[in-house]
Amino acid sequence: MSALLEVTDLVVAFGDVRAVRGVSxxxxxxxxLAIVGESGSGKSLSSLAVLGLLPAQARVESGxxxxxxxxxxxxxxxxxxxxxxxxxxMIFQDPLSALNPSLTVGYQxxxxxxxxxxxxxxxxxxxxxxxxxxxxxxxxxxxxxxxxHEFSGGMRQRVMIAMALALxxxxxxxxxxxxxxxxxxxxxxxxxLRHRQREGLAMVIISHDLGVVARTARSVxxxxxxxxxESGTVADVYIAPAHPYTLGLLDASPSAxxxxxxxxxxxxxPPDITALPTGCxxxxxxxxxxxxxxxxxxxxxxxxxxxxxxxxxAEEVLARGAAVDHAGA
Amino acid sequence: xxxxxxxxxxxxxxxxxxxxxxxxxVLRVIPGDPASLILxxxxxxxxxxxxxxxxxxxxxxxxxxxRHLGEVLRLDFGESWRLGGDAFANVLERLPAxxxxxxxxxxxxxxxxxxxxxxxxxxxxxxxxxxxxYLSLTGQALPSFWVGIMLVLIFxxxxxxxxxxxxxxxxxxxxxxxxxxxxxxxxLARLVRNGTLEELGKDYVRTxxxxxxxERVVFNVHVLRNTLTPVVTVLGLVLGNFIADAVIIEQxxxxxxxxxxxxxxxxxxxxxxxxxxxxxxxxxxxxxNLAVDVLYFYxxxxxxxxxx
Numbered sequence: 001m002s003a004l005l006e007v008t009d010l011v012v013a014f015g016d017v018r019a020v021r022g023v024s025x026x027x028x029x030x031x032x033l034a035i036v037g038e039s040g041s042g043k044s045l046s047s048l049a050v051l052g053l054l055p056a057q058a059r060v061e062s063g064x065x066x067x068x069x070x071x072x073x074x075x076x077x078x079x080x081x082x083x084x085x086x087x088x089x090m091i092f093q094d095p096l097s098a099l100n101p102s103l104t105v106g107y108q109x110x111x112x113x114x115x116x117x118x119x120x121x122x123x124x125x126x127x128x129x130x131x132x133x134x135x136x137x138x139x140x141x142x143x144x145x146x147x148x149h150e151f152s153g154g155m156r157q158r159v160m161i162a163m164a165l166a167l168x169x170x171x172x173x174x175x176x177x178x179x180x181x182x183x184x185x186x187x188x189x190x191x192x193l194r195h196r197q198r199e200g201l202a203m204v205i206i207s208h209d210l211g212v213v214a215r216t217a218r219s220v221x222x223x224x225x226x227x228x229x230e231s232g233t234v235a236d237v238y239i240a241p242a243h244p245y246t247l248g249l250l251d252a253s254p255s256a257x258x259x260x261x262x263x264x265x266x267x268x269x270p271p272d273i274t275a276l277p278t279g280c281x282x283x284x285x286x287x288x289x290x291x292x293x294x295x296x297x298x299x300x301x302x303x304x305x306x307x308x309x310x311x312x313x314a315e316e317v318l319a320r321g322a323a324v325d326h327a328g329a
Numbered sequence: 330x331x332x333x334x335x336x337x338x339x340x341x342x343x344x345x346x347x348x349x350x351x352x353x354x355v356l357r358v359i360p361g362d363p364a365s366l367i368l369x370x371x372x373x374x375x376x377x378x379x380x381x382x383x384x385x386x387x388x389x390x391x392x393x394x395x396r397h398l399g400e401v402l403r404l405d406f407g408e409s410w411r412l413g414g415d416a417f418a419n420v421l422e423r424l425p426a427x428x429x430x431x432x433x434x435x436x437x438x439x440x441x442x443x444x445x446x447x448x449x450x451x452x453x454x455x456x457x458x459x460x461x462x463y464l465s466l467t468g469q470a471l472p473s474f475w476v477g478i479m480l481v482l483i484f485x486x487x488x489x490x491x492x493x494x495x496x497x498x499x500x501x502x503x504x505x506x507x508x509x510x511x512x513x514x515x516x517l518a519r520l521v522r523n524g525t526l527e528e529l530g531k532d533y534v535r536t537x538x539x540x541x542x543x544e545r546v547v548f549n550v551h552v553l554r555n556t557l558t559p560v561v562t563v564l565g566l567v568l569g570n571f572i573a574d575a576v577i578i579e580q581x582x583x584x585x586x587x588x589x590x591x592x593x594x595x596x597x598x599x600x601x602x603x604x605x606x607x608x609x610x611x612x613x614x615x616x617x618n619l620a621v622d623v624l625y626f627y628x629x630x631x632x633x634x635x636x637x
Contacts, residue, residue, distance in 0.1 A: 084541035
């Protein structure tokens with residue numbers, strides 16, 4: 001099966017500072033991939049680069065982004081625009097700031113039909129009401145004329161989803177789609193997204209929440225300091241992490257099934273990307289760190305079929321991780 | 330909403346009273362005896378005393394103030410001894426000229442300032458952006474009477490393409506309207522520039538782009554709508570300032586509005602007219618401020634009673 005989206009050795013830089021340092025991932029039609037990491041790990045930038053929506057100061061320094069076999073970085077702004085919304089869409093962390101405060105939600109959804117499909121105003125509005133109903137917004141015909149601030153957080157994220165999926169794209173990039181929402185609403189939004197997945201929508205879920213990832217994605221890429229440090233299927237990685245950072249993340253997140261397990265935060269802080277440590281970027285926080293980690297930067301290597309880790313001592317971590325039960329996470 | 334408007338209305342009424350009181354006190358403090366002004370230098374001491382009695386100038390200040398307040402509320406400022414007739418009617422007669430001038434100045438400010446600001450925001454650091462910061466600085470730093478005189482010198486005396494004073498032709502509006510507009514023009518351009526830049530950095534702009542909208546639609550529909558709100562409200566304040574600033578500009582260009590009438594009246598000790606003119610300007614200013622606050626509700630859907 002050929003990849004729908006294929007990112008290879010992506011480097012995104014702000015001036016001289018590299019915020020994403022050689023990340024690769026790929027995704028097939030209908031598949032869901034999760035990108036996990038702390039804030040500042042470069043996970044959002046990687047996905048913004050795919051849509052050509054990097055902040056003005058940032059640029060793709062090197063690497064390749066292929067959409068359905070075509071090189072995105074070689075596309076003109078016009079070709080990229082044709083792709084956005086139509087082929088791949090994005091939803092963001094905070095739906096309140098992501099929606100235009102002075103346009104009604106109906107207008108913002110109908111805009112997809114009007115400007116992208118050339119529908120007449122009333123027809124576009126009718127389709128907007130349909131789209132709102134489909135994402136579970138009650139009384140959509142009446143609420144179509146309301147402004148974003150008149151909606152609750154969960155309803156706003158539904159509006160975002162309705163807007164992003166209006167033109168039935170093949171891929172949805174969801175950047176922390178539930179982080180700004182409370183837990184019950186979070187579950188509703190995830191259910192909505194999973195429903196779309198079953199209908200064949202491919203997704204990239206960006207999250208720091210391992211629970212969200214476990215419920216939505218099949219494979220996962222763990223990012224740290226702008227690099228992928230581990231990748232594999234969610235099931236494999238959660239049961240037997242092969243990078244100390246992943247191990248730390250799992251130990252640091254609460255588990256619903258095993259509430260007796262102690263939650264242990266990772267020592268130290270995420271590194272400053274303008275002054276990265278030598279060798280492995282994680283070594284100052286790593287319980288496994290040795291002399292070699294301080295001097296030699298590890299490559300992401302495939303140590304088993306479909307499983308990669310950027311740790312010199314991946315096998316050792318694997319053995320240690322397996323001793324502790326993470327299955328509950 | 331209604332409570333808020335009522336509260337602002339009450340504040341405005343209070344401000345108007347303040348204005349009436351200050352004008353009353355200032356005019357009593359200015360040296361010069363109204364009685365001798367009215368009767369002239371040939372009047373005898375008895376005649377002067379009789380006139381003072383008639384005007385109530387011998388009464389205690391507080392009694393004078395309350396009597397005066399009653400008169401002002403009835404818009405009875407007394408007779409103009411210089412122009413003859415009711416003082417307030419004299420002022421009203423001059424009002425259209427001032428409003429025309431302020432209206433044109435507002436149009437100029439908007440038509441030049443807004444596009445200039447938008448243009449500067451889209452070309453930060455380039456020539457147009459530098460022009461805007463230069464314009465906003467100099468426009469506000471240069472005294473407008475000096476700018477007016479310089480414009481007359483250049484366009485009327487040297488180039489002879491525009492009339493220097495009100496000669497009844499529409500062209501006569503150009504120089505005074507531009508002089509009036511200049512300080513606000515740069516200021517508005519700067520406001521629009523900064524507002525637009527701020528909006529451009531917001532998340533919803535990224536969303537609009539992620540929808541595959543053209544840059545033109547992203548800017549004209551999504552960004553401009555949000556920059557426009559503060560501008561529209563600010564325009565009310567600008568108009569209020571124009572009417573106040575007209576006092577000086579009208580003098581420079583001999584424009585027959587309330588501003589020049591007010592100065593003439595003060596110079597000639599025609600206090601009834603001066604007071605009527607000052608109060609009318611004050612009421613305009615206060616009224617426009619009130620209108621702006623109310624307008625806010627209608628323009629920004631996010632503003633609710635709780636946030637006020």
